[in-house]
Amino acid sequence: MRPCSSLLLCVLVACEGVDTGPDAGTDSGDTAATDVPDACGYTAMPDLDAAADVVEVDLVASATAWDPGTDVPLTGGMAFNGSVPGPVLEASLGDTVKVHFTNDLDFGTSLHWHGLRVTPEMDGIMQMMGDPIEPGESFDYEFELVDSGFYWFHTHMDTATTIEAGLYAPIVVHAPGEVRPDCDQTLVLDDVLLDEDTQQIAPPDTDMMQLMGRLGNLLLANGRADRRYGWAPGQTTLLRLVNASNARYWDLYLEGHSFTVVGTDGGFLAEPYAVDHLVMAPGERYMVVVEATGEAGGEYRLMNRRFQLHEEHGDMIEPDPMGNGDNPVATFVYADTAVAGSGWVQPAPDVPSWGAAVDNVGHHWLLEEDMEGGTVTIDGQRFPDVPMVDVMMDVDTTFEVENASEMHHPFHIHGNRFQVVDVGGEGVPEGQGWKDTFDIPPRTTVTLVSALDNPGEWMYHCHILEHADDGMAGLMTVME
Ligand SMILES: [Cu+2]
Structure with missing residues (x-):
């Protein structure tokens, strides 16, 4: 936990007891107060085990009021270890992960390690189907990592409510020999639907929303609508993107830049490919490399295009609370001084072996x-x-x-x-x-x-x- 950077700030953002790291997400009042962009990178959960091949963490889910960037904390919010998104679970291929999880919510829950090939007992579904982790109870999740790449974990009960409220976090599993670029950045995308008057999470879904999916009216990058990240001209950035939205498909582009897709849900690709925009369905992950080719002092926005879930009748039956135009998601702010970038070294790919259907x-x-x-x-x-x-x-x-x-x-x-x-x-x-x-x-x-x-x-x-x-x-x- 980092100390408050000033007494005034402590009073302003009431940050006592809450992580205020650059990617903590819930309460970075320092960003709003000073307009200094957040540093590139992410905050990992502390590893409690000294062994090189064991990652052991404490994890708590609790009701937590968090500010999505509106200056109005969401009193119905929930968080892992007090931050939205939760801190990154960081490990390497082959590690054993031990998560001491405590449910401080007032209802039963279970956790799912989305994309990781764990055992059924650790996947969260058996708990969901009959043996939830009840309020006040703890459960030790333990599994071996057989997949490198980018994953995420989230609750797997009442997901439309609990994930909307903030119970999600990234998982980074480093590949053998992975060379870290200048910036390795997790970026969790989400949208929340706020009541326009109260600026609180809107009430439970209508029947129509149940059928169409709940689209939000505020786009969040790492838990805030006003994210600004500092970049140096020339740097190489790996963005680890996950779509944590209830229903929104994202169609992303970065002003003045292109993406090189280097990995998908289950690890790194054999052949990276360049795109000028990227569509992401809920639950999907992409790892993309961005070379900072913008101008010193410039600002470039990550933008989202409207994506219609109903291709034929989208506007009529599925109006998007964000409107039909493009909307900013986060801003990358260039420093004045360039760096000699690290470039990108593609890790050994982990790719499937089929290119066509088989008879079976x-x-x-x-x-x-x-x-x-x-x-x-x-x-x-x-x-x-x-x-x-x-x-x-x-x-x-x-x-x-x-x-x-x-x-x-x-x-x-x-x-x-x-x-x-x-x-x-x-x-x-x-x-x-x-x-x-x-x-x-x-x-x-x-x-x-x-x-x-x-x-x-x-x-x-x-x-x-x-x-x-x-x-x-x-x-x-x-x-x-
Ligand atoms: Cu569906």
Whole structure:
């Protein structure tokens, strides 16, 4: 915990007992008071174990009022270790992670390590389905890291409420030999829906919101709407991006710059590729490299474009509280003095081995809108009535996800990883590496391939959190 930088600041932001690191997210009143941009980087949770291959942390979830940048703390807010997003869980491939978790919320919960191939007992779903961590209780999560790259953790009960309230945090797993660039920056994207009068998190969802997904009216980068990060001309930055929104797809670009995508959900790519904008579905991660080619003293905004979940009738049935124009997400502020940049060294890739479907089809999922029921179904049912999917471990298997509905659904499968080999007959998308969360566009079938190597019973679900909470989920058993 860092001390307050001045007595006045302590009084102003009441920062006693709360982390005010540059990326703490909840209360960086220092930014607003001085207009000095935050330094590049992130704040990791302290490792309590001296062993090089063990990362041991204390984690507490609690009701925490946090300021999203409106100067009005959200009294219904929640946080991990007092900050939104929670501090970064940082480790290396092969490490054992021990998380001593305490639930200081006033309802039961469970944690999910999104994208990491942990064991079913540690995945948060068995707890969600029958044995939640009750208020005041603790639980020790422990798992070995078999995946490097960028992941995140979040609550897995009442997700539409608890993730909206702030219970999410990044996970960085360094690859062997990974060369750190000038700046290694986690950037958690979220949107919250605030009541316009009170500036508090708006009341629970309407039926319409349940069906359409909850779009916010305030865009947050690392928990604040007014993030400013300092860059030096010439520096090389790795941005580790995660979409923590309930329902919003982001379509990002950085004024005056392009992105080089170097990694996706499950690690680094064999062949990085350049894009001038990047679409991210809820739950997805991308690692992108940005070379600071802007002018000394300049300011460049990370912008978000409108993305319609309903491609045909978006404006009519799904008005975006952010409007139809482009909106700023964060600002990168250039110093006057240039640096000789580190450049980027692509780590050894961790990439899948298929480029096309295999004959063995494990399952064909069907996603459908049930307009009468005001919900979206999987294989004609809602959780827990969706039929179990059984697949064999270690066998090359094709999966098809057919979206017969008129809106996008981000499909997330726990416990294993996949390659997308086809989207609507167009073939393999550019640069695809391992994925655990996939956009399934309207009226489109997406084909996945994997040889599932993590046995057990795993949940899969739509990562529009309103849909997930409403039963757009099922279970898959990977049999040894
Ligand atoms: Cu959905």
